[in-house]
Amino acid sequence: MENNTKNWLQRLKDESWEAELLVSAIAIFGTFQLFDFVNWGANIFINILNPNQYFVAYFICLFSFLAVSVLTSMFVIHFILRAYWVGLVGLNSVFPDYSIEDSAYSKIYTEKILSILPKLKDSIQKVDELCSVIFSVAFTFLFIYGYMALFVSIYLLLFNILSEFIPYYILIIPAIIIIAGAIAQTLVTLFSNLKRNKEKEKLQHLNFTLVKYMNMILYGPLYKNLLQVFMIFGSNFKKKKSLTYLMFLFLLSGSLVAVTQFSKTNIFYLADSNYQKYFDAHKTYSNYYKDSNNSDFLLAPEIQSDMIKSNVVEVFIPIFDYESSMRETVCGVYEEQKDKSKVEKHLHEAEYLKECYKKYHNIFLDGKKIEVSYLRYNNHYKTNQFGILAFIDLEGVTKGLHEIKIEKINSEEAFLKWTIPFYYNFNKIE
Incomplete structure (x- = not known):
């Protein structure tokens, strides 16, 4: 029974590329439509919010825009890489490896070129690994930015509703506590991960406590799912450093997509407290x-x-x-x-x-x-x-x-x- 389960799981992994290509193609089209949705949200904020709250609305729209941008860029990259992977697999089925005897070039030249090229099977494996993790990373960024935008929007809505009955300086206390907690958690995490502090039990326990409760506050019911993805990458960091570093490259590509799309929206109108400069x-x-x-x-x-x-x-x-x-x-x-x-x-x-x-x-x-x-x-x-x-x-x-x-x-x-x-x-x- 256990062997059958393993075989089924392996077969699913081997054949998942077909579904991935289909999902990527559909998702690329769908995510580009989401830019209009974020711009619609920005217009709603411009219309209903008092201008002295525009700067908060700007960050809400910015988080949403980054979520969509990262998701879009990763789907595009995934589609290209998975299509490249299919080409490599097809090529490998015809030509299992490089050949020196059958080369159209001289033996000396062929050997020198092959010395700088990766093995075909290694390239197939690396591209496959990269394609497999892109989906999880893309949706992780979507959940992070999307939930933060939703959380701040709800807080802003409640602030405006309750401000008629409760002084604003009381309503702003939760925001101050959350921001202070997030800063404290970041500093403790950085300090506790220094080599000399990794064996200090009390410091590591404090780091765990701050991470747990700040993630519960910031990401709500999604916090365990997001922590799971973070820990999969973090706990395998030394073994798969290249994949982890590439995730930052994808985040950068998402930021570039955001820059190209930003000018098509009214989000910049919310960016400055002196919005009249627009x-x-x-x-x-x-x-x-x-x-x-x-x-x-x-x-x-x-x-x-x-x-x-x-x-x-x-x-x-x-x-x-x-x-x-x-x-x-x-x-x-x-x-x-x-x-x-x-x-x-x-x-x-x-x-x-x-x-x-x-x-x-x-x-x-x-x-x-x-x-x-x-x-x-x-x-x-x-x-x-x-x-x-x-x-x-x-x-x-x-x-x-x-x-x-x-x-x-x-x-x-x-x-x-x-x-x-x-x-x-x-x-x-x-």
Whole structure:
């Protein structure tokens, strides 16, 4: 019975390459779609979070992006290596080894070349070993980064929900404890693995305790699975150093994939507490213009074109969800009219919001503040975002280059501002 089990397991190992190739091909396509999912998450954070929490959201998106990038790069590498392995196995079935007698080259040259080349069977074994461990490492990184992103997201959600009832300095204590514990565990692990400390029982017990409980906190129900993978590599480090070092190479390749994909997302908008730097007032962006904007989420207002050929400019200004928490400082508290009908209440609230949007938005034409008319615009035609539509009358404006400056203000200052240049070329028909 035991022999049958061993034979079945060995047969499964020998034939697993077919399944691995199929999974890799499907996974390569699937994981590239996950980049859009992470960008969607970044857009959600931009919309709902107060800007002073953007930096936390940036790390959540960064962890998620690295998880997807490492997974994608490893699937691509695995597919290439496994295809190479199949080629080597096929070649080995026809030519079991190198031949000096049948070589097309001279004996001296052939012997010298063969002295620097690995044995064909050794290459097959090494490539097979590498392919076999890539899956475990790829999903390990996915679990690490993915769980950390999920953990921090839940913590951030609870922080925002409970901050209305509990002082923020109390809510931040768990985060401080976790960060301090992670730093302490890293330092103790490094110190305990020094050669002179490996036989110190109390220090090793402390290291074990910190690793166990910090992994339970950081990785939750996955901590035993992740520790198992770490220990398989760690306990076989001296025997298979090359495989362990290659894992770091794969992590680097994942980072390079992340760099190439980062520019296609809005994650950088979350990276700096001074997020206003994302739009330089001295630069022009295609996202400002409806006829050239390819964005799936508006971070800035949008006018119809960089060349205006009518005597009215339409400006769509996105209204982010987090702005609702700032309105009271500018517009005052909304007082619901309890004695009115449902329809009247709705109209009263709509009028309040319309006036409120007007109060905390300033629009300037060529540096001069102007009064404009606004419409509440439920859904942007492309991004489905809520916003307001402003109409700027250009009657009397001369032909040439002009600029529109838009500000969102709170009780203290403008917390968002953009400068949108355009060329006015309206030919009035008499």
